[in-house]
Amino acid sequence: xxxxxxxxxxxxxxxxxxxxxxxxxxxxxxxxxxxxxxxxxxxxxxxxxxxxxxxxxxxxxxxxxxxxxxxxxxxxxxxxxxxxxxxxxxxxxxxxxxxxxxxxxxxxxxxxxxxxxxxxxxxxxxxxxxxxxxxxxxxxxxxxxxxxxxxxxxxxxxxxxxxxxxxxxxxxxxxxxxxxxxxxxxxxxxxxxxxxxxxxxxxxxxxxxxxxxxxxxxxxxxxxxxxxxxxxxxxxxxxxxxxxxxxxxxxxxxxxxxxxxxxxxxxxxxxxxxxxxxxxxxxxxxxxxxxxxxxxxxxxxxxxxxxxxxxxxxxxxxxxxxxxxxxxxxxxxxxxxxxxxxxxxxxxxxxxxxxxxxxxxxxxxxxxxxxxxxxxxxxxxxxxxxxxxx
Amino acid sequence: xxxxxxxxxxxxxxxxxxxxxxxxxxxxxxxxxxxxxxxxxxxxxxxxxxxxxxxxxxxxxxxxxxxxxxxxxxxxxxxxxxxxxxxxxxxxxxxxxxxxxxxxxxxxxxxxxxxxxxxxxxxxxxxxxxxxxxxxxxxxxxxxxxxxxxxxxxxxxxxxxxxxxxxxxxxxxxxxxxxxxxxxxxxxxxxxxxxxxxxxxxxxxxxxxxxxxxxxxxxxxxxxxxxxxxxxxxxxxxxxxxxxxxxxxxxxxxxxxxxxxxxxxxxxxxxxxxxxxxxxxxxxxxxxxxxxxxxxxxxxxxxxxxxxxxxxxxxxxxxxxxxxxxxxxxxxxxxxxxxxxxxxxxxxxxxxxxxxxxxxxxxxxxxxxxxxxxxxxxxxxxxxxxxxxx
Numbered sequence: 093x094x095x096x097x098x099x100x101x102x103x104x105x106x107x108x109x110x111x112x113x114x115x116x117x118x119x120x121x122x123x124x125x126x127x128x129x130x131x132x133x134x135x136x137x138x139x140x141x142x143x144x145x146x147x148x149x150x151x152x153x154x155x156x157x158x159x160x161x162x163x164x165x166x167x168x169x170x171x172x173x174x175x176x177x178x179x180x181x182x183x184x185x186x187x188x189x190x191x192x193x194x195x196x197x198x199x200x201x202x203x204x205x206x207x208x209x210x211x212x213x214x215x216x217x218x219x220x221x222x223x224x225x226x227x228x229x230x231x232x233x234x235x236x237x238x239x240x241x242x243x244x245x246x247x248x249x250x251x252x253x254x255x256x257x258x259x260x261x262x263x264x265x266x267x268x269x270x271x272x273x274x275x276x277x278x279x280x281x282x283x284x285x286x287x288x289x290x291x292x293x294x295x296x297x298x299x300x301x302x303x304x305x306x307x308x309x310x311x312x313x314x315x316x317x318x319x320x321x322x323x324x325x326x327x328x329x330x331x332x333x334x335x336x337x338x339x340x341x342x343x344x345x346x347x348x349x350x351x352x353x354x355x356x357x358x359x360x361x362x363x364x365x366x367x368x369x370x371x372x373x374x375x376x377x378x379x380x381x382x383x384x385x386x387x388x389x390x391x392x393x394x395x396x397x398x399x400x401x402x403x404x405x406x407x408x409x410x411x412x413x414x415x416x417x418x419x420x421x422x423x424x425x426x427x428x429x430x431x432x433x434x435x436x437x438x439x440x441x442x443x444x445x446x447x448x449x450x451x452x453x454x455x456x457x458x459x460x461x462x463x464x465x466x467x468x469x470x471x472x473x474x475x476x477x478x479x480x481x482x
Numbered sequence: 483x484x485x486x487x488x489x490x491x492x493x494x495x496x497x498x499x500x501x502x503x504x505x506x507x508x509x510x511x512x513x514x515x516x517x518x519x520x521x522x523x524x525x526x527x528x529x530x531x532x533x534x535x536x537x538x539x540x541x542x543x544x545x546x547x548x549x550x551x552x553x554x555x556x557x558x559x560x561x562x563x564x565x566x567x568x569x570x571x572x573x574x575x576x577x578x579x580x581x582x583x584x585x586x587x588x589x590x591x592x593x594x595x596x597x598x599x600x601x602x603x604x605x606x607x608x609x610x611x612x613x614x615x616x617x618x619x620x621x622x623x624x625x626x627x628x629x630x631x632x633x634x635x636x637x638x639x640x641x642x643x644x645x646x647x648x649x650x651x652x653x654x655x656x657x658x659x660x661x662x663x664x665x666x667x668x669x670x671x672x673x674x675x676x677x678x679x680x681x682x683x684x685x686x687x688x689x690x691x692x693x694x695x696x697x698x699x700x701x702x703x704x705x706x707x708x709x710x711x712x713x714x715x716x717x718x719x720x721x722x723x724x725x726x727x728x729x730x731x732x733x734x735x736x737x738x739x740x741x742x743x744x745x746x747x748x749x750x751x752x753x754x755x756x757x758x759x760x761x762x763x764x765x766x767x768x769x770x771x772x773x774x775x776x777x778x779x780x781x782x783x784x785x786x787x788x789x790x791x792x793x794x795x796x797x798x799x800x801x802x803x804x805x806x807x808x809x810x811x812x813x814x815x816x817x818x819x820x821x822x823x824x825x826x827x828x829x830x831x832x833x834x835x836x837x838x839x840x841x842x843x844x845x846x847x848x849x850x851x852x853x854x855x856x857x858x859x860x861x862x863x864x865x866x867x868x869x870x871x872x
Contacts (some may be wrong), residue, residue: 190535305825306696308805331655345827416700427733429820435695437735463818 106287106379106413109371110154110177113272117148118209118255118317126210126255127199134191134198134211139241139357141202142321143183144209146356148256149271153375157187160251161217168220168227171364178410180367181228184219184373185211186246193250200256209256219249229361231393238359238390239473265320268353275315276377278350282315288380288416289330289373291387293327295336295474297451297466299421301343302430303459307382307416313348315378316341320353327358329378332477339469352376362387362394363402367411370403374413383415423464452478457482484849496803499761500544500567503662507538508599508645510550516645518587524581524588524601524640529631529747531592532711534599536746538646539661543765546851548575550641551607558610558617568800569759571618571749574609574782575601576636579617581653583640590646599646609639618754624657628749628780632844633795651745654724655710658743659777666707666767668740675693675865678770678806679763681777683709683748685718685726685864687841687856689811691733695807697772705768706731717748722867729859742766755800756787760793773805805822813854842868 108114112454118126131204136144146152154177159167164182166174173179198211211421225232225239234240261269270278279287292300296316308314316337320330328336330353337351354372359365365388387399395401403415419432423444427436436443444464446454454461456478460471498504506517536542538861544567547556554572556564563569577583581652588601611719615622615629624630651659678697682690684704698704706727711719718726720743725739744762749755755778760771776835777789785791793805809822813834817826834854836844844851846868852863 302819303699305819305821306699309693309696309808309822309826343827345824348824418699429692429695431695432699434735434738435698437733 106377108150108153108272108375109412112154113276113375114147114150114153114156115273116150116156116209116253116255117258119259120259123207123209123255126197127187127207130211131196131197131199132192132194132221133201133205134185134187134398135201135203135205136208137186138203138322141208143185143356144200144254144256145258147183149258149273149350151272151354151356151372151375152183153272154358155179155183157253158249158251161181163251163322164217164219164224164249168224171367176307177365178371178406180222180364181332181361182219184245184249185217185251187216187248187250187297188246189248193248198250198256207257207445209254211250211254212295213250213350214252216248216250218247220257221245221246221247228364229359229393233393234263236360236390236393238361238365241357241359253361253446255474263331263413265330265353267319268334268351273378275350275352279313279315279377282313282347284311286311287313287315287377287381288382289315289317289413290381290382291317291319291354291369291373291379293333295328295470296340297461297470298423298430298464301340301467302421303382303384303398303418305344306418308344310347310471311380313350314344315352315373316349317354317373317376318351319356319358321355321357327427328474330476332473335477336470336473339473342469343467359389360388360390360393362389366399366403367406369412370415371412374411380416383417385418385420423462473478487706489708496764496767498540498543498662502544503666503765504540504543504546504647505539505663506546506599506643507648510597510649512645513597513599513645513647516587517597519587521587521589521600522582522584523591523595524575524577524597525591525593525595527576528593528712530575531598532745532747533575534590534644535648536647537573537644538599539648539663539764541662541744541746541765542573542733543662547601548639548641549573550605552607553641554607554614554639558614561757561772568757568761568796570754570761571751572609572614572749574635574639575641576609577606577638577640581636581640584683588640590644590808597647599644601640601644602642604642606638606640607752608637609635611635611637613810618752619749619783623783623855626750626780626783628751630751630752630756653721654752655720655743658724658741659710659745660742660766662766665740669703669705669767672703672737672740674701676701676769677703677705677767678772679705679707679766679768680772681709681723681744681759681763683717683723685723685860686730686815687851687860688820688854691730691857692811693772693774693808696808697732697770698734698738701770703740705763705766706739706741707744707763708741709746709748711745711747718864718867722863725867726860726863729863730857732859733857750778750780750783752779752791755852756789756793757796760801760803760805768803770804770806773807775808775810778789813852833868 156270167182167307200208229239337448373381400417422429425437426442455474559574590598619629678701763771775786790807808848814821814826816828817831845864
């Protein structure tokens with residue numbers, strides 16, 4: 093199917109990827125009933141649990157389960173599902189060597205043994221993990237956290253459609269973890285025909301605020317959509333980040349911004365993951381998506397603008413969401429404004445810029461970064477959170 | 483024809499409206515030869531001279547001349563040319579009561595008698611000026627400067643394709659008056675696949691700079707495209723404005739901005755003229771177009787967002803250029819940034835805002851407005867220009 097620009101900017105907002113919002117949710121009673129038939133069980137990793145939730149809630153529409161060999165190969169090699177629909181990254185369920193699949197269904201459980209859902213097994217296959225690492229991640233270096241997860245996954249994967257419980261989450265994140273149908277309903281209730289999504293796994297400093305506000309100026313609303321699934325060591329905990337996001341909301345009109353948490357694993361797959369991030373936001377009802385420098389990258393595996401270039405190279409109808417590509421932002425003393433290299437002609441010494449390392453060491457020492465870099469309300473929270481607990 | 487989003491964002495830039503860039507230019511020798519056959523002459527008003535130049539240079543593509551009765555009626559009533567192509571405002575050539583049209587061609591001259599071009603007469607018709615005022619301008623009030631021009635035009639209009647000299651202009655404006663083929667070549671030379679156009683007939687203060695920079699962040703380049711044709715009394719003279727635009731250029735990277743002057747009359751037709759302004763920028767190669775509050779309005783004839791709403795209501799393929807709709811911008815002391823009501827939650831007292839009247843009286847008194855309102859370099863120029871000459 094094709095999705096016209098008219099559709100994207102019209103009052104209906106974005107169509108889900110593939111045209112229909114997937115809903116594979118079960119309530120806990122249904123799940124128990126389905127799984128009560130003495131099914132074999134499979135224990136999922138934390139990343140697989142997050143993927144399962146994303147499939148069941150429709151965040152990964154049109155996926156209705158975990159991929160088989162044909163989907164895996166097509167996605168890895170062509171960046172498309174076998175029917176031609178754009179899809180950048182395999183979503184697989186590892187089958188440990190010792191696991192046996194007898195019947196047609198598997199009960200899916202977390203590492204506490206809690207029932208999450210059910211898989212209708214269609215196939216067990218040997219997952220080409222090395223090919224996946226090379227073509228999707230561009231490297232087989234196990235120092236890459238996403239590649240390590242692929243290469244350390246079981247040699248076999250089990251495929252098929254799922255149904256799963258999308259249980260309420262606890263803590264400050266829980267109330268913010270809206271499903272795609274919930275964000276869509278929220279957009280509709282606010283009358284937003286065009287919505288820009290912002291993905292982040294970091295606290296929001298003024299540079300990000302600037303990108304979000306630039307983008308918001310020409311659409312109806314902003315979805316501040318931090319990813320809160322499994323991330324790598326060293327990333328700021330989700331609970332701290334959520335408080336920091338709530339602090340930055342004070343600088344936005346409440347009628348123009350929605351803060352929601354996306355439960356999904358980070359893969360750090362750079363350009364390919366930028367495409368996934370865009371499609372997931374399209375499924376949540378966004379019409380536009382912010383892509384910064386080195387989007388979803390880690391270390392120096394990807395070129396600074398590689399993710400933006402991949403998104404720009406895709407036919408607009410295939411992507412179905414408008415990528416808004418931004419350079420790094422900074423405060424310029426001579427402009428007296430936030431800007432990027434695209435909009436400011438002045439040299440580096442005029443700019444207030446801090447490296448991630450500098451910021452972390454300032455925060456750890458209890459020092460507020462300059463207000464041109466970080467809102468004091470946000471920085472104070474991060475300072476508090478970085479203090480050792482008594 | 484349809485113009486897909488892919489075309490708009492691809493390396494070719496925007497297609498001209500209707501698909502082909504019109505070129506009806508003659509050099510002076512050719513014009514002299516064409517007009518030497520003892521043709522009758524018609525003297526054009528200043529606004530008609532500017533329209534003639536816009537047609538000949540392709541700025542009004544697909545128009546190749548002045549409209550006849552059928553085009554006039556279709557444009558006035560349907561906002562479309564008879565073939566269905568979007569076109570918002572009649573472009574007519576008045577035929578004074580005393581003028582006679584004998585032959586098939588007319589020599590077109592300015593009020594100094596200089597030869598401008600030639601009209602191949604296809605039709606003389608009674609122009610429904612009142613209907614045009616009502617449907618295009620939404621009023622028949624002669625206090626409206628665009629309506630006054632329509633209602634005071636001759637009762638008859640003469641139609642047909644033209645050829646005309648697009649002569650170099652003198653003064654600070656002249657070297658900046660690029661034709662659509664020249665702006666397109668400039669975009670290509672700079673490698674800009676996406677370009678946002680900014681229409682203005684006023685000096686550029688920080689609010690406009692903010693809109694332009696917001697828009698520029700997500701495209702390749704900016705066309706700062708002031709209109710320098712006949713405007714109404716009280717507007718700042720084009721020469722002064724051009725110096726002020728050159729001053730603001732110092733706040734942009736030279737590789738990202740092109741300053742060019744659009745020679746065309748202002749009609750102050752609000753929403754309908756916003757559509758014309760967008761199509762003219764599409765013809766110049768822009769893929770995006772900034773639309774502010776009360777775009778091309780005058781007095782209080784149009785609603786604040788009426789122009790934006792009309793543009794948003796048009797099918798994207800019909801328009802073929804992406805309108806970027808902005809609210810009014812101001813400096814917010816609490817945000818420490820430029821913002822609009824869409825991106826700032828703070829109340830009016832936190833905002834640095836001056837009315838046009840306040841600014842004019844400050845400038846006339848030789849006072850610099852606050853730097854949050856106007857760059858000192860720009861304000862100084864306007865103060866100098868507003869001083870009575872000795």
